[in-house]
Amino acid sequence: MTACPTEAIPGPFQSRCATMYFLSHNRVKKVQYLVDLRPLIGNRIYGCDDCLAVCPWNRFAREGRMMSAYARPELATPDLVELLSLDEAGFRQRFAGTPMLRTKRRGLLRNVCVALGNVGDETAVSALEQAVNDPEPLIAEHAEWAH
Numbered sequence: 001m002t003a004c005p006t007e008a009i010p011g012p013f014q015s016r017c018a019t020m021y022f023l024s025h026n027r028v029k030k031v032q033y034l035v036d037l038r039p040l041i042g043n044r045i046y047g048c049d050d051c052l053a054v055c056p057w058n059r060f061a062r063e064g065r066m067m068s069a070y071a072r073p074e075l076a077t078p079d080l081v082e083l084l085s086l087d088e089a090g091f092r093q094r095f096a097g098t099p100m101l102r103t104k105r106r107g108l109l110r111n112v113c114v115a116l117g118n119v120g121d122e123t124a125v126s127a128l129e130q131a132v133n134d135p136e137p138l139i140a141e142h143a144e145w146a147h
């Protein structure tokens with residue numbers, strides 16, 4: 001309950017996990033809860049697993065046999081500005097065969113905008129200004145918030 005960056009677990013057996021909103025809600029233009037979460041999600045662009053990291057049961061977990069083979073170390077600390085420049089074809093090529101396609105381009109770039117807004121890096125301002133004109137309203141709206 002205390003590890004969650006978005007205070008999504010107010011009590012035992014209660015959750016309104018931000019990860020679900022940031023991974024699944026790529027069609028909803030305005031969800032008040034998501035808007036409220038923006039400052040709390042920090043620089044995460046694909047949800048968060050902080051509660052799994054602190055779960056005492058997970059100390060028994062072992063690495064799955066396919067995890068090494070499918071690991072994408074280049075995505076551990078991605079260049080957010082570079083991600084923001086991906087067009088539809090670039091997004092599909094970059095994440096082919098991965099669950100990251102789930103968010104679709106509009107969902108991932110929405111999350112990138114939120115992360116850049118939270119980081120407050122001046123070098124991202126120009127990229128965010130361009131994203132304000134993205135044909136996807138979901139991206140444009142969050143770029144406007146972030147820049």
Ligand code: SF4
Pocket residue numbers: 003004005006007008009015016017018019047048049050051052
């Ligand atoms: S995955 Fe992250 S946001 Fe969701 S409940 Fe766990 S700590 Fe909170």
